[in-house]
Amino acid sequence: MDCDYTRLTPAERQRRLHQRLCLYCALIDSGAEGNFMKESLVQELQLRMEPLPHQLSARALDGSPIGCAPITHQTSPVILQTSFLHKERLSFFVLPVTDYAIVLGLPWLEKHDPIISWSSKEIVCWSPYCLENCVTSCPLALGSTSVESPDNLSSFHVPHEYSDLALVFSKKNATKLPPHRPYGCAIDLIEGATLPKARIYPLTREEEKAMDDYITEALAQGFIRPSKSPVGSGFFFVKKKDGGLRPCIDYRGLNDITVKFAYPLPLIPTALEQFRGASFFTKLDLRSAYNLVRVREGDEWKTSFSTTKGHYEYLVMSYGLANAPSVFQCFMNDVFRDMIGQFVVVFIDDILVYSPDLNTHIRHVRLVLQRLLEYELFVKGEKCEFHLQRVEFLGYVISSSGVVMNDDKVNAVSNWPTPTTVKELQRFLGFANFYRRFIRNFSAIAAPMTALLKNSPKTLTWSNQAQASFDTLKTAFVSAPILVHPDPESPFTVEVDASETGVGAVLSQRRGDPAKLHPIAFYSHKLSSAERNYGIGDRELLAVKLALEEWRHWLEGALHPFVVLTDHKNLEYLRTAKRLNSRQARWSLFFSRFNFSITFRPGSRNTKADALSRMYATEPSPVTSSPERILPDSVAVAVIQWEFDEQICRANTQLLPQEGIPPGKLYVPPEFRERLITWAHSSLSSGHPGENRTLQLIAARYWWDTMRQDIHFFVSSCSTCAKCKTPKTLLAGKLMPLATPERPWSHIAVDYVTDLPPSNGYTTILTIVDRFSRGVKFVPFATIPTAFQTAQAIYEVVFRHFGIPEDILSDRGPQFTSRVWRAFFEHLGVTVSLTSGFHPTSNGMCERVNQEIGKFLRLYCHKNPSDWSQYLVWAEIAQNSLINATTGLTPFQCFPGFQPPLAPWTAVSSEVPAVDDWMRRSEQVWEQTHQHVATLLARYKQQADKHRGNTPVYNPGDRVWLSTRDFRFQAPSRCHRSLE
Structure with a gap:
């Protein structure tokens, strides 16, 4: 018998029918003085009835009788299951007539004291009596534990306190298609974005077999299905550490055009406050966590991937999707909403249960495991830890004594070996110098060590005073005010570096006024013999991967995008690279879980991470000798x-x-x-x-x-x-300069400045230039805007102040060639002009302004590049206040007709403005500007044509040489491409 029939999954409903359990809905009525069952149901179930000592009558609140006959019998005790695992034996008064099959009244409520969620219409928590009598002492063996094959349970030993909940550790059930829930993974695409096209990766014979097995298994599980989607992502394999193959989907193209779901992850400092008074802890790790959530119905086509055997799409949330961490966190918060803050902390797929004593802790863990079963979520038993009194969680060590930082956070510095050479001492002092402003009397503390470097010695003579100085500085590094606790509200910065022997990283945030970069944690790792054989690019990438793994609990799902600083410039293009080796591809899937950008910083400015990476450099580096030439070229000639x-x-x-x-x-x-x-x-x-x-x-x-x-x-x-x-002949065709505008802001040019360091959430600048006055407008954006966002910015910045222009000039970027861009301006009667292909000088005005703004921001933001957005207004004022060589005037003098003072204005203005005189002078200024522009263009054309020939005349059938410099070839290698 089941009083929660409406909330059962179809699979569970079939299981209970198979075990001959009767399924009915029950009414919980706190106004009823007993528990009742409808007489027709008693007869249907053929339950034995017992006569009552005396007759009872049932009455409604208004005193009117219910039914026409009195209550004369009650049922013998029957097994009643009122939730997934709550079972008891209960007798019912037999009611001749009632609208409900079962009524659970006040006696039942007083006995069980359940906590009911009225929003979700379910019982979310039972009383201690129930945990002792109804859940653990149920006389009926659970079918879920008896029918499960041992092969489908993990090899881990289930603690005897939870043996009746063994189903929650099932491997088999974790691979079943989950039901649709309100928490499906939505994939909303940026409007006007170009859909990604799949690239078919060639596979080896071994990989072909593995692909067939994976596709067959995933189809059988219902995780994927054949697709006819117009988009697609690449499918390939990477090798696991044990030699196996892991299937991977290259979702970088899809993630770039996905609207991000900014669901916040738990605030770790707030979560730590909840552990006060806790003495016992249990860590649970979900099995195939993301696959336990469905893709939102209708969005499955966006997850499609292409293989050599067909096109498929996911029905479950796949690893590598940009919104997966946020979606899963939202789901878990709703599952444990009534428990979070009471005795549960959830961070994506990691669950920590905490309690003041062991008995209470066992009840809490049971409640959590029961809730997981109710939502068809399963845990990986071999990664779970039960009934601990000291546990590591989210970078902290938690015990009954309190919460302390994990030693690993500072081991990279506190375990720094004593320098034995001059070079090692210089390296340590270089690292220390970055934090000298946080350490009181830094020079005095470091003096015994700096004294050892006087007169450029070749050997190092270490002293007791130097050792005391060394130990004091190490202690200062790992204590306040240098080392600070992470603030989830502020953006993080990760500095990484790799050497021949190790990798190092520093996690930091800006604090104070003025803001200074304070370290949060240090990390170093000694390279294994295999890792030392990596190329320099892979070693630098390994440093990024290890740092993100070490600080995943702070960086995955961070409120703000974070920046990774590296001295290896090629890493800036990692996330857009078309070809990756198997190791990079494997790491790239891990990187897709984080929202970050990689920024190049020269090695001379990356000494903190560099010093940590060279802690192990005392070991001799392998020397690779270059091959000697046996026969000089001149002999053969x-x-x-x-x-x-x-x-x-x-x-x-x-x-x-x-x-x-x-x-x-x-x-x-x-x-x-x-x-x-x-x-x-x-x-x-x-x-x-x-x-x-x-x-x-x-x-x-x-x-x-x-x-x-x-x-x-x-x-x-x-x-x-x-x-x-490169041809040495004159370029074909004479210069065709653009027409000279007749008035300000009638003809404008637009372009982007991209890939700037994140500043208040901005990374891109839209540059708008008036081709008449050379006036500029700068509009910051968080990312490269879409065509519609760009048009909307021009509408707000230009149209509102200067009216609708006649022409807009741009390059051939995807935003400016889109239908949205043309349709928007054609509707307003504005001509859209595009520069000729591979000829950026056609929009040279914008190109020059972009150079000027870059120079301006570098001059004023070189110490703190992330502050550039604060100087953008001043950059615009400066550009509009400088005399232009073409017009001979400042843009402000061209329009509105006067130069605003850059210092406090002291001149006395006239009491009555001469409007006509002002207009006449403005027209004279415009005419003068027009003449200057026309004269300069003519001069520029004359100079340019000295280096250009006449346009050649070609006839049909003529053979000509065609430059392929700007064409893309699909060639197997760079060498082959050049030979073609």
């Missing part, structure tokens, strides 16, 4: 010359003596000339030189009368030179 000369000499004996041969030169007969020029120009030892250098090579030993003409013809006709060298 000399052999060819000698054989060729011998052939020419034999041929000359058959010819008449030639006149005009210079002394010491060898005459070359006609049949050898092309071969000689080919050797001099095209051989590996010469490398396709130009005409003069080819002539010099040949003329040093050979001669014939038409040598210069023959070499000119050969070199100018060389197909390899034509394909691979």
